[in-house]
Amino acid sequence: MDPVITDAQIGAAVAAEAEWMEDVLVRLVAAPTVLGQEEPGQRVMEQAFRDLGLAPYDLRLDAEAIRADPGSSPFSWDVSAKRNVLADWAAGGSGGRSLILNGHVDVVPPAAEALWTDPPFSPVRRGDWLYGRGAGDMKAGLVAMCGAVRALRRLDVAPRAPVWLQSVVEEECTGNGALQCVLSGPRADACVITEPHPDHITVAQVGVLWFHVDLRGAPAHAARASALGVNAIDAASSVTAALRGLEAELNVDPPPPYDAFEHPINLNPGRITGGDWTSTVAAECTVSYRLAMYPGDDPAALQRRVEAAVAEAAAADPFLSENPPVVRYDGFTCEGFSLQHTEPVAVALGGTYERVVGTPAPLLATTATTDARHFVRSGIPAVCFGPHGENIHGIDERVSLPSLTQTTHVLAAFIQDWCGLTA
Amino acid sequence: MDPVITDAQIGAAVAAEAEWMEDVLVRLVAAPTVLGQEEPGQRVMEQAFRDLGLAPYDLRLDAEAIRADPGSSPFSWDVSAKRNVLADWAAGGSGGRSLILNGHVDVVPPAAEALWTDPPFSPVRRGDWLYGRGAGDMKAGLVAMCGAVRALRRLDVAPRAPVWLQSVVEEECTGNGALQCVLSGPRADACVITEPHPDHITVAQVGVLWFHVDLRGAPAHAARASALGVNAIDAASSVTAALRGLEAELNVDPPPPYDAFEHPINLNPGRITGGDWTSTVAAECTVSYRLAMYPGDDPAALQRRVEAAVAEAAAADPFLSENPPVVRYDGFTCEGFSLQHTEPVAVALGGTYERVVGTPAPLLATTATTDARHFVRSGIPAVCFGPHGENIHGIDERVSLPSLTQTTHVLAAFIQDWCGLTA
Numbered sequence: 032m033d034p035v036i037t038d039a040q041i042g043a044a045v046a047a048e049a050e051w052m053e054d055v056l057v058r059l060v061a062a063p064t065v066l067g068q069e070e071p072g073q074r075v076m077e078q079a080f081r082d083l084g085l086a087p088y089d090l091r092l093d094a095e096a097i098r099a100d101p102g103s104s105p106f107s108w109d110v111s112a113k114r115n116v117l118a119d120w121a122a123g124g125s126g127g128r129s130l131i132l133n134g135h136v137d138v139v140p141p142a143a144e145a146l147w148t149d150p151p152f153s154p155v156r157r158g159d160w161l162y163g164r165g166a167g168d169m170k171a172g173l174v175a176m177c178g179a180v181r182a183l184r185r186l187d188v189a190p191r192a193p194v195w196l197q198s199v200v201e202e203e204c205t206g207n208g209a210l211q212c213v214l215s216g217p218r219a220d221a222c223v224i225t226e227p228h229p230d231h232i233t234v235a236q237v238g239v240l241w242f243h244v245d246l247r248g249a250p251a252h253a254a255r256a257s258a259l260g261v262n263a264i265d266a267a268s269s270v271t272a273a274l275r276g277l278e279a280e281l282n283v284d285p286p287p288p289y290d291a292f293e294h295p296i297n298l299n300p301g302r303i304t305g306g307d308w309t310s311t312v313a314a315e316c317t318v319s320y321r322l323a324m325y326p327g328d329d330p331a332a333l334q335r336r337v338e339a340a341v342a343e344a345a346a347a348d349p350f351l352s353e354n355p356p357v358v359r360y361d362g363f364t365c366e367g368f369s370l371q372h373t374e375p376v377a378v379a380l381g382g383t384y385e386r387v388v389g390t391p392a393p394l395l396a397t398t399a400t401t402d403a404r405h406f407v408r409s410g411i412p413a414v415c416f417g418p419h420g421e422n423i424h425g426i427d428e429r430v431s432l433p434s435l436t437q438t439t440h441v442l443a444a445f446i447q448d449w450c451g452l453t454a
Numbered sequence: 455m456d457p458v459i460t461d462a463q464i465g466a467a468v469a470a471e472a473e474w475m476e477d478v479l480v481r482l483v484a485a486p487t488v489l490g491q492e493e494p495g496q497r498v499m500e501q502a503f504r505d506l507g508l509a510p511y512d513l514r515l516d517a518e519a520i521r522a523d524p525g526s527s528p529f530s531w532d533v534s535a536k537r538n539v540l541a542d543w544a545a546g547g548s549g550g551r552s553l554i555l556n557g558h559v560d561v562v563p564p565a566a567e568a569l570w571t572d573p574p575f576s577p578v579r580r581g582d583w584l585y586g587r588g589a590g591d592m593k594a595g596l597v598a599m600c601g602a603v604r605a606l607r608r609l610d611v612a613p614r615a616p617v618w619l620q621s622v623v624e625e626e627c628t629g630n631g632a633l634q635c636v637l638s639g640p641r642a643d644a645c646v647i648t649e650p651h652p653d654h655i656t657v658a659q660v661g662v663l664w665f666h667v668d669l670r671g672a673p674a675h676a677a678r679a680s681a682l683g684v685n686a687i688d689a690a691s692s693v694t695a696a697l698r699g700l701e702a703e704l705n706v707d708p709p710p711p712y713d714a715f716e717h718p719i720n721l722n723p724g725r726i727t728g729g730d731w732t733s734t735v736a737a738e739c740t741v742s743y744r745l746a747m748y749p750g751d752d753p754a755a756l757q758r759r760v761e762a763a764v765a766e767a768a769a770a771d772p773f774l775s776e777n778p779p780v781v782r783y784d785g786f787t788c789e790g791f792s793l794q795h796t797e798p799v800a801v802a803l804g805g806t807y808e809r810v811v812g813t814p815a816p817l818l819a820t821t822a823t824t825d826a827r828h829f830v831r832s833g834i835p836a837v838c839f840g841p842h843g844e845n846i847h848g849i850d851e852r853v854s855l856p857s858l859t860q861t862t863h864v865l866a867a868f869i870q871d872w873c874g875l876t877a
Contacts, residue, residue, distance in 0.1 A: 140730040142673035143737035168675075203733065237677070241732050250565035252591075252847040253722035253744045254660075254822030259848075264723045264741070268691040299676035300687045301732035307563040309664050309724035309742040309785060310626065311847040314566035318687070319732040321676040362732060399677030424675040424734040425682075 035452040036186055038387055041443045044182035045436060052178045052435065053161070055079045059170040060154035060163035065140050067108065069200040072136040072170075073116045076198040079177045080118035084184055085196070089114040092200070096214055097207045102408050104205035104241075104364045115199045115208050117216060120180055123189025127451035131195045131222035131411065132176035132442070133209060133402060135202030138165030139424050146426045160429040167420015171430040172225030172438075173198055175418055179442035183452070191451030195219060202402050204241075204362045209402035213409045221376035221449065222406040222413035223442070227420035228397065229434055232384070234377050234414055235288050235369035235396035236403060237295065237323040240333050241362030244270055244341055246305070247354040250314035260312030261350040264305045267316045270356060271300055273344035274320065277336055286325055288369060288396040295398050296323045323398060326367035334360065365400055368407045376412045376449070383445040384416075388437065392416070416441070458875040459609055461810055464866045467605035468859060475601045475858065476584070478502045482593040483577035483586035488563050490531065492623040495559040495593075496539045499621040502600045503541035507607055508619070513538040515623070519637055520630045525831050527628035527664075530784045538622045538631050540639060543603055546612025547876035551643035553869065554618045554834065555599035556632060556825060558625030561588030562847050569849045583852040590843015594853040595648030595861075596621055598841055602865035606875070614874030618642060625825050627664070627785045632825035636832045644799035644872065645829040645836035646865070650843035651820065652857055655807070657800050657837055658711050658792035658819035659826065660718065660746040663756050664785030667693055667764055669728070670777040673737035683735030684773040687728045690739045693779060694723050696767035697743060700759055709748055711792060711819040718821050719746045746821060749790035757783065788823055791830045799835045799872070806868040807839070811860065815839070839864070 055075065064072035080087035092110040097103045116136075122129075141151040141164050149155045151164035161171070176196060183190075195217045199208035226233070248263030256262065278298035289295040298320060305316025324333045338358050345351035370377060372394050384392035397415070406413035419434035446452070478498065487495035503510035515533040520526045539559075545552075564574040564587050572578045574587035584594070599619060606613075618640045622631035649656070671686030679685065701721035712718040721743060728739025747756045761781050768774035793800060795817050807815035820838070829836035842857035869875070 139734050142730060142734050143670075146670075146737065203731075239733075247566075247569075250848045251845075252822060253720055253724060254746070254820065256720040256722045257717040260722075262723060264726050265694070267726075268694065271688070271691065294680040297676055297679040299679045299683075299733065299735055300685060300729070301676060301734055301736060302729040303687050303690075303736075303739065304727050306723070306725040306742075307565060308626075308847070310662075310722065310744045311562050311565050311724055312722055313724060313726070314569065314849065316726065319729075321733045323677070397677065399675060422674075424731070425673045426737065 034447060035188055035454050036447065038444050040186060041182060042440050044185045045178060045440045045443060047185065048178050048182050049436060052174050053432065055177065056161060056171055056174045057154045059173065060166050061152060063152040064137050064165065066137060066204055069113065069137050073114060073198060076116045076136060076173060080196060083177060083181050085118040085120060087116050087118045090117050090211055090216055092207065092211050097210055100210060100214060102405055103207055103210055104362055105360050106205050106207060107361045113200050115197060115212055118196045120190060120194040122192050124191040124453035127191025128220040128449050129192040130446065130450055131197060131219040133197040133199060133222055133224045134169050134173040134176060135208065135402060136173065136198050137200050137203050139203050142424065142426060148427050159432050161432055162427055162429045164428055167227045167428050167430040168423040169226050169417060171420065171435045172227060172417035175225050175435055175438045175442055178439040179446060182443050183446060188452040188454055190446060191453055194446060194450060199402065206365060206402050206405055209405045213405045219411055222411050223380065224401055224403050224413060224415045225417035226401050226415040227417050227423060228415045229417065229419035231393045231395045232377055232380055232414050232416050233397050234372065234374065234394045235326060236367050236400050237325060237398055238328055238330055238365050238367035239363040239400040240322050240324065240330055242337055243317060243319045243359040243361055245357040245359065246270065246316045248312060248314045249350055251312045253310040253312060256312045263313040263316035266351055267303065267305060267318050270341055270344045271318065273340040274298055277340045289325055292398060297398060298322045324367060326369040330364045330366055363400065365404055368404055370412060374412050377414050379449055380414060380416060380445050383448045384441050387441050387444050457870060458611055458877050459870065461867050463609060464605060465863050467608045468601060468863045468866060470608065471601050471605050472859060475597050476855065478600065479584060479594055479597045480577045482596065483589050484575060486575040487559050487561050487588065489560060489627055492536065492560050496537060496621060499539045499559060499596060503619060506600060506604050508541040508543060510539050510541045513540050513634055513639055515630065515634050520633055523633060523637060525828055526630055526633055527785055527787045528783050529628050529630065536623050538620060538635055541619045543613060543617040545614055545616050547614040550614025550874035551872050552615040553873055554620060554642040554645040556620040556622060556645055556647045557592050557596040557599060558631065558825065559596065559621050560623050560626050561591065562626050565847065565849060571850050582855050584855055585850055585852045587851055590650045590851050590853040591846040592649050592840060594843065594858045595650060595840035598648050598858055598861045598865055601862040602869060605866050606869060611875040611877055613869060614876055617869060617873060622825065629788060629825050629828060632828045636828045642834055645834050646803065647824055647826050647836060647838045648840035649824050649838040650840050650846060651838040652840065652842035654816045654818045655800055655803055655837050655839050656820050657795065657797065657817045658749060659790050659823050660748060660821055661751055661753055661788050661790035662786040662823040663745050663747065663753055665760055666740060666742045666782040666784055668780040668782065669693065669739045671735055671737045672773055674735045676733040676735060679735045686736040686739035689774055690726060690728060690741050693764055693767045694741065696763040697721055700763045712748055715821060720821060721745045747790060749792040753787045753789055786823065788827055791827055793835060797835050800837050802872055803837060803839060803868050806871045807864050810864050810867050
């Protein structure tokens with residue numbers, strides 16, 4: 032199909048949306064959409080979709096349907112009030128390929144609010160950067176996909192196959208929001224997730240396991256700790272050490288494409304809580320860990336290795352042998368994937384990027400997981416590409432506004448390349 | 455002075471109070487008097503003092519006066535609503551020695567509520583035992599001192615020097631309740647604290663330091679933990695390991711009377727909290743530690759050694775060298791003491807015990823601290839002696855009711871021996 036509009040026209044239309052995009056981004060970042068509090072962000076997305084001239088609609092999370100799917104991750108909390116917000120840009124012609132543009136509205140907590148220069152949910156612009164938790168991961172990505180559609184609609188064109196916009200919840204813990212889209216949302220010829228993966232296209236990702244180890248101790252007065260007590264906080268250190276051993280094993284001889292990484296598989300003790308009194312030997316300690324696995328690895332097999340490592344640590348202590356730590360799974364239990372570099376969506380998006388930006392976009396792997404796995408698993412090829420963010424999950428997270436503009440430009444041009452446009 | 459009443463008469467009078475005593479104990483244990491929630495327990499004590507025919511009165515905590523005293527421990531919380539409850543049994547004659555009977559109404563938290571056979575603040579009697587948090591440490595001790603006075607008053611006698619009853623707060627964290635008694639309460643010739651030290655009399659105790667280490671990490675996405683992150687939870691393990699080294703040093707060649715213990719100085723990491731998301735490298739972790747010191751050791755000197763150990767652990771890590779852990783002091787900062795075995799109150803109470811019980815009560819040291827230090831420091835010799843408790847600071851804490859009766863008998867007989875009685 033011949034192009035209906037030029038990249039230059041698209042660039043100008045995106046530039047004209049810069050103010051609207053920044054405004055939406057600021058309102059999104061100001062919504063503290065941590066787990067369980069996604070709704071204010073979804074209301075912003077609803078309005079953003081309306082601003083495109085589209086009719087947003089809800090896709091509510093169905094706990095039963097999610098749990099019944101083998102690709103779901105376990106969760107212990109109530110999701111009955113949660114919704115993804117979707118909007119369809121219907122085909123105005125025929126002969127094109129359909130596309131899902133997907134992003135998540137949930138963000139991780141601030142890590143350490145006191146260390147931020149400005150409060151994490153008070154967006155601040157400094158020069159070319161917009162600061163705030165979630166600015167990069169991935170509210171700018173949500174804005175980019177909206178901006179691309181709005182720019183094209185400003186040019187009075189329509190796609191030759193549907194473009195489906197999806198703002199999902201729970202990417203940061205289970206991916207069950209995106210899974211619900213796969214279960215009951217539209218099918219498409221491809222999906223682009225506008226995660227903050229700039230200047231490259233992500234075609235492979237690790238699997239991730241979240242697990243929580245509940246440790247018991249023998250509480251006693253601290254005055255007699257050595258004689259009577261077994262400290263659950265000390266036991267947690269032993270378990271972490273054993274798991275570090277497993278992590279080291281997993282990083283020996285990584286298979287491609289992970290042989291490009293020095294240390295692809297990361298274990299992270301992300302949360303710990305233990306004990307209830309300074310002078311009482313800690314009776315309980317719980318540590319929450321994140322551990323990755325290679326594409327093709329079975330999450331259940333990694334669970335067995337985790338359990339073996341924990342059991343090995345427990346075996347070294349008579350009390351823990353009798354009172355073994357409990358390993359619970361709550362959150363990510365998901366496999367990785369690796370697309371062929373000939374996958375059409377990757378090739379096409381790479382082509383668009385190179386034409387618009389002037390430099391090639393390599394096809395890369397990530398040591399993280401993303402919602403792309405659900406689409407890939409269901410037969411919808413999915414890649415990640417989005418604005419340049421920094422300090423993701425860190426302090427003073429920020430996103431580059433020029434990168435947001437460029438990403439939006441590439442996405443809009445890609446819609447023409449992939450879906451085709453009609454005047 | 456010749457005895458006014460016999461030990462047998464006292465024993466019978468104590469036996470007659472058994473039901474009242476158990477009732478008070480049950481009501482005390484049912485009051486969940488953890489830090490900051492002491493008041494319901496103090497109301498029970500107020501009524502108990504009234505039941506003795508005495509007039510209870512308040513001794514409110516004066517934060518400014520406490521902080522101005524070199525024997526106080528630092529505290530970060532509000533004490534303005536806190537009170538000790540006191541009652542004076544005035545002298546009915548002359549020529550005796552005055553006595554303070556002191557106990558604390560505060561208890562430590564349950565350690566792990568789910569592990570208890572019955573809820574920790576639902577007192578349950580099984581055979582000779584009364585179960586519940588604080589039953590042993592030290593609500594039965596409070597009941598024993600009340601029971602002793604009530605038994606004697608039932609016999610229509612009065613002491614030849616005042617007996618001062620004190621129910622104090624904050625023994626488990628600062629001792630500042632007892633300190634307030636020393637600052638503005640009565641002075642006496644001796645003090646007996648009815649801590650659960652059965653079948654012996656405690657004449658020496660360690661000093662205790664509470665300190666809290668705030669660790670920083672470099673938060674990052676867990677996917678890039680090894681490349682970008684420094685995990686504050688891992689750092690906490692390193693700091694604890696360094697402090698275990700200090701603990702080991704402190705246990706080499708203990709001075710008498712602590713050479714009788716295999717491991718007199720105990721370090722306890724009692725509480726830990728760190729991180730805010732499983733897939734974020736932990737930005738913060740705080741560990742609360744308890745560490746003991748020998749009588750004669752300067753708490754300030756131990757603080758310097760703690761800080762050196764923490765700094766040593768930090769020096770091994772480039773990030774922690776630049777972002778050194780902060781050591782905070784909140785709670786116990788107190789010295790130990792060791793009384794002479796010829797101390798009159800110890801000798802006299804030992805004599806009473808041996809006469810009433812039939813076996814000697816050795817004079818021992820404890821690896822814990824108690825409020826006795828404040829009295830000793832102010833020149834009032836103080837010892838600990840009280841009912842037999844088990845699982846202090848542990849699960850299914852319990853106190854022996856026969857031991858409570860026996861302790862009460864010994865205390866009542868000791869009031870006659872120490873203070874003298876008039877008919």
